[in-house]
Amino acid sequence: MDFDLTDSQQALVSSLQSMFAPYGEIPDAGRGLKSYFAADLQQKLVNGGFFDAARDAGNLEAALVVMEAARLPVTVETGASALVAPNLLDAPLAGPIALLAGDLSKAQRLLSVARNAIVDTGDGVVLIPIDPDNVEPVETTLAYPYGRFRELPDLSKGRRLGAGAREKLRQWSRVALAAECAGAAESAVIFTNEYIKLRKAFDQPIGSFQAVQHRMAQCWQIMRALRYNALHAAWTGDPVRADLAATYAQMHCQKLVFDLHQFNGAIGITTEYKLHYWTFRLRALQPEVGGSDGAALAVADKLWGAAA
Amino acid sequence: MSVGEPAMEFAWSPEQEAYRQKLKDTVAELLPDNWTTDIAPHSYGSQQQIEYSRTFCAQLAERGLLVQQWPAEYGGGDGDAWQQWILAEEMMLVGEPRGPQYMNVNWIGPALMAHGTPEQKAEHLARIAGGQVIWCQGFSEPGGGSDLAGMTTKAERQDDGSYRINGSKIWTSYSPYADYCFLLARTGAAKKAISIFLIPMSLKGIEVHSFPGLVGKGHLNQVYFTDVAVPEAMRMGEEGQAWPIITYALRFERVSVARFHIGRKVLDRAVAQLQAEGRFNDSAVRVRAGRIAALLEAGRLLSYYVIDQRAKQGSDDVNGNIARVSVSAASMELQAFIMDYTPDALTGGDYVLNEFFRANLSSTIAAGAYEVQLNLIAHGALNLPRSA
Numbered sequence: 210m211d212f213d214l215t216d217s218q219q220a221l222v223s224s225l226q227s228m229f230a231p232y233g234e235i236p237d238a239g240r241g242l243k244s245y246f247a248a249d250l251q252q253k254l255v256n257g258g259f260f261d262a263a264r265d266a267g268n269l270e271a272a273l274v275v276m277e278a279a280r281l282p283v284t285v286e287t288g289a290s291a292l293v294a295p296n297l298l299d300a301p302l303a304g305p306i307a308l309l310a311g312d313l314s315k316a317q318r319l320l321s322v323a324r325n326a327i328v329d330t331g332d333g334v335v336l337i338p339i340d341p342d343n344v345e346p347v348e349t350t351l352a353y354p355y356g357r358f359r360e361l362p363d364l365s366k367g368r369r370l371g372a373g374a375r376e377k378l379r380q381w382s383r384v385a386l387a388a389e390c391a392g393a394a395e396s397a398v399i400f401t402n403e404y405i406k407l408r409k410a411f412d413q414p415i416g417s418f419q420a421v422q423h424r425m426a427q428c429w430q431i432m433r434a435l436r437y438n439a440l441h442a443a444w445t446g447d448p449v450r451a452d453l454a455a456t457y458a459q460m461h462c463q464k465l466v467f468d469l470h471q472f473n474g475a476i477g478i479t480t481e482y483k484l485h486y487w488t489f490r491l492r493a494l495q496p497e498v499g500g501s502d503g504a505a506l507a508v509a510d511k512l513w514g515a516a517a
Numbered sequence: 518m519s520v521g522e523p524a525m526e527f528a529w530s531p532e533q534e535a536y537r538q539k540l541k542d543t544v545a546e547l548l549p550d551n552w553t554t555d556i557a558p559h560s561y562g563s564q565q566q567i568e569y570s571r572t573f574c575a576q577l578a579e580r581g582l583l584v585q586q587w588p589a590e591y592g593g594g595d596g597d598a599w600q601q602w603i604l605a606e607e608m609m610l611v612g613e614p615r616g617p618q619y620m621n622v623n624w625i626g627p628a629l630m631a632h633g634t635p636e637q638k639a640e641h642l643a644r645i646a647g648g649q650v651i652w653c654q655g656f657s658e659p660g661g662g663s664d665l666a667g668m669t670t671k672a673e674r675q676d677d678g679s680y681r682i683n684g685s686k687i688w689t690s691y692s693p694y695a696d697y698c699f700l701l702a703r704t705g706a707a708k709k710a711i712s713i714f715l716i717p718m719s720l721k722g723i724e725v726h727s728f729p730g731l732v733g734k735g736h737l738n739q740v741y742f743t744d745v746a747v748p749e750a751m752r753m754g755e756e757g758q759a760w761p762i763i764t765y766a767l768r769f770e771r772v773s774v775a776r777f778h779i780g781r782k783v784l785d786r787a788v789a790q791l792q793a794e795g796r797f798n799d800s801a802v803r804v805r806a807g808r809i810a811a812l813l814e815a816g817r818l819l820s821y822y823v824i825d826q827r828a829k830q831g832s833d834d835v836n837g838n839i840a841r842v843s844v845s846a847a848s849m850e851l852q853a854f855i856m857d858y859t860p861d862a863l864t865g866g867d868y869v870l871n872e873f874f875r876a877n878l879s880s881t882i883a884a885g886a887y888e889v890q891l892n893l894i895a896h897g898a899l900n901l902p903r904s905a
Contacts, residue, residue, distance in 0.1 A: 210599065211526040212825040402899050417902040422895035423888065429898055430842045433822075434815035441818055444527050456811035505807030506800060512810060513788045516798040 212437070214273075221262070221270055225277040228253060232283045234483075239283070241480045243489070244352040246322050247283040251305060254278070254285060260304065263295035271295065272388040272443035276436070279392025282486035284353055286319050288385030292443070293327065296381045297334070297374060302327075307339065308382055310498070313361055316347040318493055321356030327378060330364060334374040337367035352489035379498055379507075380448045383455035386494045387442060390458040391435035393494075394465055397487035398432045401425070401469045408474075415472065424468045431461045452507040459501035462491045536600060540582060540607040547576050548614060557612035558868040560733025560875070567651055567694045567735065570616030574648025577615070584622055584646045591630060591638070592646035598827035606775040610782055612869075617652065617691040621645040624769035625652050625699055629715075632754045632762050637715060641697070653718070655686040655700035655740060656763075663886045665701075665763070666709050670742060672702035672752075680704075680752070682714070682722075682745040688883075690736040692718065692725045698740070699766075701759060710757040720745050732875050768833055770884040771841045772823045776877075777816040780844075780851050783873040784809055787859045790867060802858060809854055812847035819843045835897030838890045845887050848877045 214222065232250055239245030254260060254274070263271035271291040278287045286305035294302045307323035320326070321344055328335045344356040402425060405416030415421055438454035466488045470477045477484045498504065510516075529537070549556070559565045577583040578592075586601040587593025594600075601623065608615050615622070626645045629638055644650040658668050670684025682702055692698070695718050704712040718725075722745035730737040754762055788806055791797040797806075819840040826833040855862055855874050862870035881887040895901045 210529070210821055210825055212822050213829075402901070406901065413904070414902050416899075417904045419892070419895075419904060422899070422901050423891040425899055425901065426891040426894035427842065429894055430819070430839045430846075433836075433839055434819055434843055437818040437822060438811075438815055441527050450814075452807070453811045453814045456808055457815050460808055460811065501808065502800075502804050505804040505811065508807035508810050509803035513785075513792070513797065513806070516800070516803065517795075 217266070218270060218273060221266075222273055222277060224257075225259070225274065228257065229277065229281055232281050235282055235486070243350055243480055244354060244486065245283050246354045247281075247285055248322070250281075250283065251285045254287065254290075255304065260287075260290040260295070260301070262291060268292065268296070268384070268443040268446060269440055272384065272439055275385055275388040276392040276395075276439065279389040279487075279490070280396040282396075282483050284486075284490070286322070288382070288389050289319075289327065292385040292388070293378065293381040297327065297370065297377050298336075302336070307356075308378075308497075313358060316349070316355040316357045318351075318353045318355055318497070320344055320358070321346045321354045323356075326362075328364060328367065329375060329378055332375070334370040334378050335364045335367035336370070337362050337364065350485075350489060351493040352486050353493050376448065380451040382498045383451040383504060384439065384442045386497050387435065387439040387451070387454035387458045390462065390491055390494055391432070391439045393487040393490045394428075394432045394435050397465065397469050397484060397491070398425075398428050400484060400487070401472050402429075405472050421472055425472065428465055428468055431465060435461070449508060449511040452504050452511060455498065455504040456501050456508055459495050459497075459504060462495040462501075466491055533599060533603060536585075537603050537607060540604060543577070543580060543582060544607060544611055544614070547573060548611065552612070552614070557614075558872070560735065560872055561613040561616045562690050562733050562735030564694055564735065566614070567616045567691060570614065570618050570651070571649045573614045574616075574618045576648070578646060578648040583615075583618075583648050584626065587622075587626065587646065588630070591626070591642045598824050602775070602821075602824045606778045609775045609779045612872075617695075618645075618648060618650075619774070620654065620770075621650065621652055624766045625654075627769070628699075628762055628766055629753070631765070632713075633715075634750070634753075636750060637753060641715065650697065651691060651695045652697045652699055653689050653692040653695035653740075655689060655692075655698045655702075657686060657688045659685055659687045659739065661687075663889045666711065666760075668701060668703055668711065670700075670702045672704050672712060672714065672747065674704070675746075678749045680714070680747045680749065682716075682742045682747055684742050686740045686742075687738075688736065689725075689738045689740050692738045692740050693727055693735065698723075700742075701763065705757045707757070709760045711759045711763070712756050713753040713759045713762060714747055714751050715753055716745070716747055716751050720747070722746070732879050733872060736879070765832065767884060768837050771890070772820055772833070772837045775820070776844045776848055776880065777813045777820060779873060780813045780816075780847055781810070783870055784813065784851060784854070786867055786869055787855060787862075790859055796858070805854055805857075809847065809850050812843075812850055816840065816844035816847045835894055838885075838893040838897065841884070842887065842890050842894065845881050845890075848880055852877050 235245050259274045262274050274291045275287045278285050289306035289308050290304040303324045305323045307319040307326040309317050309326045310329040323339045326337050326339055343359050347355040347357050349355045406414055408415050438457050442450040442454040473484050476482050556565050556569050585594040586596035589595045672680040672682045698716050700714045701711050722743045724741045725738055727738045823833045823837050823840045855870050
């Protein structure tokens with residue numbers, strides 16, 4: 210076992226961080242918004258070949274792309290393009306890609322910016338192109354763009370994938386959300402940790418209070434676990450590892466978001482502050498692909514057999 | 518990115534797999550037929566298991582498997598931290614037939630290698646590597662709680678250079694049957710003026726009183742030291758300079774028992790019982806079990822991160838505290854699961870579940886309380902300021 214990144218993996222992370230450096234702050238045009246989708250950065254990721262990482266190098270490298278992008282306050286679509294589509298499809302699919310499931314009359318994450326969608330129909334998987342004119346943006350506190358179909362798409366006209374596709378879709382969607390949670394949590398925890406060193410109350414930094422320290426230490430531990438769970442699930446390609454990583458990530462979203470907002474105080478619920486770009490991405494990911502209960506049930510099915 | 522280059526690696530090497538299999542085969546060969554009925558249920562601190570450990574560890578030693586990770590000059594096989602960990606996993610999985618000798622292998626021996634005199638190494642290391650010596654650790658004191666440096670047991674210098682030790686240690690697992698004590702005692706007024714003594718438990722003036730408790734047999738004892746005469750040659754390291762050695766030892770103690778590994782076995786057993794009783798179809802129970810599996814998996818990876826550090830650097834850092842907190846969180850949830858769904862484990866049911874439940878009553882207190890681990894993370898990883 211070796212938990213260190215190889216030189217080439219480290220080089221990948223470094224090149225991503227160089228490209229992401231200008232996006233460490235929300236541009237003026239996006240200030241005060243609940244989320245800011247960086248379309249130009251999305252295109253740079255395509256042009257740089259980063260969504261080919263899974264095919265060219267491996268799923269762990271693809272997970273690193275997702276994780277690093279999720280550390281940014283701006284939003285880009287990486288999970289579906291870097292991890293899900295390459296593991297599901299033989300040929301590249303133009304992004305941004307929305308992963309749709311459930312009642313398609315309801316708002317869906319990333320639909321308002323998507324060019325294509327991968328739809329979990331409940332009994333299979335269908336690919337459909339997205340007509341922007343058929344999608345209306347939806348106002349939300351969640352830190353992704355959301356959209357709703359004006360008219361429900363005709364799934365029978367989409368491309369239906371073969372047997373086993375739904376299992377693969379759920380597996381890699383869970384790896385992707387685990388990686389995205391890991392990146393967002395990392396930024397939110399580090400951001401908050403710096404804040405509590407500086408912010409004073411009762412004449413001392415609030416980070417000096419043990420009541421704060423203990424909960425921050427727990428958040429730090431969770432953050433570390435999220436990272437290695439996600440990388441492990443990507444590296445092994447084992448479906449149950451994906452379920453375990455998603456279970457862990459989604460069951461800890463509540464704790465992370467609650468504690469980090471508590472420590473930032475009221476300023477954390479203003480949109481001029483950065484915290485919500487990460488925490489409300491965690492909130493958005495919390496219920497996806499069945500949420501932590503669904504992922505935990507999938508763990509139980511795989512480890513101990515389906516319920517009788 | 519280039520293709521074909523070694524990747525970040527989460528798999529066991531073929532050599533590690535072979536080593537694990539060898540351990541499994543050896544355990545299957547060595548454990549007596551009455552292991553699970555007459556010995557293991559008493560817990561690894563019990564007289565039965567301690568006495569058996571003298572046989573079992575000697576047999577492991579004969580096969581070159583007890584201290585494989587030690588340097589060859591001390592009887593080991595020049596192995597690495599991963600071998601030590603695989604050994605811990607396999608032993609824990611069958612109920613820890615090494616008894617308390619896991620401590621000897623994990624940190625008492627290595628501490629001696631790093632800080633012992635040639636005479637101390639000669640006296641102790643071969644015996645530890647032979648698998649027939651029992652040690653206890655004299656750290657905690659009555660009323661001391663988590664403030665280890667606040668100890669009051671004193672070792673006072675005598676005119677002839679020897680020490681006279683007075684005081685008391687508490688909890689002191691295995692002490693009724695121990696041959697030696699790895700004892701901490703105050704040798705100066707400064708807070709951390711502490712020294713280490715490697716003393717035979719047979720010395721005049723040492724008394725052990727056991728008392729009953731909720732955890733397994735053999736763990737709750739108080740050791741009294743009354744005018745115990747200790748030669749200077751039994752002091753390990755410089756006088757008053759024990760703190761770095763203690764820190765080193767505690768690091769290994771914190772991540773030395775593969776609790777996530779036994780935790781998974783316990784969870785599997787609890788689920789098997791529920792399935793046999795037709796009670797594992799309830800989604801609420803299945804979700805709880807799946808979540809605990811996820812917590813254990815996180816603990817496993819964070820513990821492996823620590824072992825990776827040890828393999829590369831010889832020691833670990835605050836990541837040991839992080840792993841400990843993670844495994845503690847999983848263990849607490851598993852305890853609750855046992856209580857909620859298989860409570861008969863505590864009333865004559867599955868002894869493996871019962872033993873896990875009891876062992877974990879103290880796992881968030883021993884080797885630095887859960888809250889001390891959080892303090893250490895807050896200062897060591899988050900660099901948060903200390904309270905005014």
